[in-house]
Amino acid sequence: MRRSARDMDKVQRVLTRRTLLLGGIQAAFIGGLAMRMRYMQVDQADQFRLLAEENRINIRLIPPSRGELFDRNGAIIAQNTPSYRIVMVREDAGDVDAVVANLQRLIPLDPEELDRALAEMRRSPPFLPVTLADQISWEHISKVAVNAPALPGITPEVGLTRVYPQASDFAHVVGYVGPVSDYDLSQIQDPEPVLRIPRFQIGKVGLEAKQEDLLRGKAGAKRVEVNANGRVMRELDRREGKPGADLQLTVDSALQSYVQARLGQESAAAVVIDCETGDLRAIASAPSFDPNLFVRGISVADYRGLTEDPYRPLANKSVQGAYPPGSTFKMITAMAALEAGITNPEETVYCPGFLEVSNRRFHCWKRGGHGHMNLEESLEQSCDVYYYDVALKVGIDRISAMAEEFGLGVRHDIPMSAVARGLAPNRDWKARVHGQDWLVGDTANASIGQGFMLASPLQLAVMTARIATGRKVAPRLVKSIDGVEQPSGAGEPLAVNQANLRRLRKGMYAVSNNRRGTAYRSRILADDNRMAGKTGTSQVRNITAAERAAGVIRNEDLPWERRDHALFVCFAPFDNPRFAVSVVVEHGGGGSTAAAPIARDILLQALYDGFPPLESYPAKDRSRIEAQQERLRRELRPVTRPEDKDRA
Known part of the structure; x- marks a missing residue:
């Protein structure tokens, strides 16, 4: 059946509307898609580029x-x-x-x-x-x-x-x-x-x-x-x-190696300080350990061996160790009395071997006593009674203040771990820390570096350098940073009478160079390098009245851990001090026998920048020293310089 023209026209209109609607929808879709693509490719380009790079970069x-x-x-x-x-x-x-x-x-x-x-x-x-x-x-x-x-x-x-x-x-x-x-x-x-x-x-x-x-x-x-x-x-x-x-x-590798070798397997520490600049030329603690073991993680067995060693190789005794300074402190007691006008260098004190203080006897190391002692003689022979007597007159507060002036009881600013402050006690300290009054007996003990008094080998070296120079020498460990020189530790003049210091130095000279001096056997013979020093022995146990009556047990007859600490401080040359040295040998016995020979050898090594001539030593010691030097030469570690590293 044929459709009429009217029907055909109607169908055509419907198709046209549907075509236009479908075309509009398609155009809208394509336009939206284009806008979205533009948004993602242009507006959000950086974000998607970053996301892509995170997957591959x-x-x-x-x-x-x-x-x-x-x-x-x-x-x-x-x-x-x-x-x-x-x-x-x-x-x-x-x-x-x-x-x-x-x-x-x-x-x-x-x-x-x-x-x-x-x-x-x-x-x-x-x-x-x-x-x-x-x-x-x-x-x-x-x-x-x-x-x-x-x-x-x-x-x-x-x-x-x-x-x-x-x-x-x-x-x-x-x-x-x-x-x-x-x-x-x-x-x-x-x-x-x-x-x-x-x-x-x-x-x-x-x-x-x-x-x-x-x-x-x-x-x-x-x-x-x-x-x-x-x-x-x-x-x-x-x-x-x-x-x-x-x-x-500031440290000298060759000297440091020598000091470490000279201390050997003793439980000991030594410090060498330049009197002019405060530079620490050597600062050693023995026994030591190999730090390379720790770089990648030390084994359990190696670490146990270090921690269980009674000589404590991990402890830095040179700055961390705090010991009673013993008789090396006597210069401070004497200086406090001289500055206060309590005594003068010629005034004498009679030593019968003890001093009665508050119904208690404080003994001198020499049982029979030293007789009449002046300042120089008391240092030379290390008479304890002289210092008991002057300390009771001057008082602990003045002694404590003088100790701090010479670098004791002060934490020195050097970049090392656990640097000890030490202790220069006074009345306020005991009341604050122990809640007790200061006793006269405490002053007697402190006067000879016992009791509450504590000092590290670093502090003792600083004290000695200040005595030697009359300046407030401060220790310096870092010489330069990226080539920029760091401030010197030369220091300003001490706030003390220099004439009194000269009398102290004269007494220390007698310790090492007079026949009655406690360190005479460790003297230096070279006239241009004469040494001034002071021995010290600090007790780590109480000696009972019964033991004194029967005879004090010798250190060598005691177990190692109950023996006295041995100390020695010194400087040289006497007329123009270049270096000061302190040595502490834990449980070494007497300062004159254990610490003084080590300190003398270290001081000579620093003065000569190498092994000194045998003529520097007393004649009877030269064969032993020659053998010792040969042994140490074999033990010294080769020093690596930058040119060696470049060549390698």
Whole structure:
């Protein structure tokens, strides 16, 4: 049936409307799609570019090169050496256990180190690289590189590790570095991101810890492109960090090595200070330890051996040890009395061998007494009664103030761990700390460096340098930072009468050079290097009245830990002091027999900048000294200088 023209026209109109509607819908869809594409490709381009790059580009921190340490002559004390290592990024590795298993088929991995690394990996962010093996050979590095496609997330790297060429010689001065621990992070407010890199090393003790901010430097960063397996394909760009500052110390490596060797296996400490500048030329504690053991984590057996040693090799006795100074304190008591006008150098005190104080006898070391003693004689023969007598007249408060003027009871500002303040007690201190009144007997004990009185070998060296120069010499350990010289420790003149100081020095000269002097056997014969000194012996036990009546037990007949400490302080040359030395030998017995010979040898070594001529020693000692020098020459550690490092 044919449709009419009217019907055809109607159908045509319907089709046209539907076509227009469909076309409009299509145009709207296409327009919306175009607008969305424009929005994503133009307006949101940066965001999607970043998302894409995050899938293929990693930003990794570049640990800074740690500042190196040198002695006063440029010899290397702490340096950075290249170290090959294997690191893993957990998020790039995928199946960590499978990748580690493949790695173990190629190179040997220490089980203990691997367990430690996997534990670090579990508690670290997945994007941080964790060291699986360190200080490995080039052969092993090559194997890993060749098999890279089978080891996703594994990267061989060349890093830097800390090495201490002088080993035990500087262990107590420099300390050591070690991996950052959770405890370390808890002690730092807002720690830098680089500190969160597993195995990143920071200073743990000693100068390494105290100068951490200077030595660490600032981290850099690099952008690397990785493939779908996490394998680094190329480095896109790099921003280098700032290396740590190089520090030059005041210590002389050759002298430090000699001092450490001369102390040997004694439980002892020695300090050598430059009288002119305050520079610490040597600062040693014995026995020592090898700080290289701590850099990558010391074994349980090695650490137990150090902690269980009764001679305490981990303790820095030179600055941390606080000992009764014994008779080395007598110069302070004498100076307090002279400055107060209580006595004069010619006034004498009679010594019958004891002094009655509050119904108690305070004994002199010489049982029969010394007879009449003036200042010089009392120092020369170390008469205790002389100092009991003048101390009771001058009082503890003046003695305490004089001790602080000469550097005792003061924490000296040097960048070493646990620097002791020592103790120069007075009435207020005892009332505050013990809640008790100060007794007359306390003053008698303090006058000869016993009782509450405490001093470190560093403080005793400073005291001696101040006596020798009449200036407030302050110890200095850091000579320069990145070549910038640090302030001298020469100091201003002491607030005392210089004439009184000269009388003290004369008494110390008699100790070493007069036949009755307690250190006469350790004298120096060279006229231009004559030594002035003072012996000291500090008790670590009480001697009962019954023991005195029966005869005091000799030190050599006592167990080691009950023997007296031996001390000696000295300076030379007498007329123009260059160096001051203090030596403490724990439980060494008498200062004249145990400490004075060591201090004399160290002082001569410093004066001659090497082994002194045998003519400097008394004739009867020369054959023994010659044998000793030969033995020490064999024990001294070679000194590494910068030119040696460059040549290597």
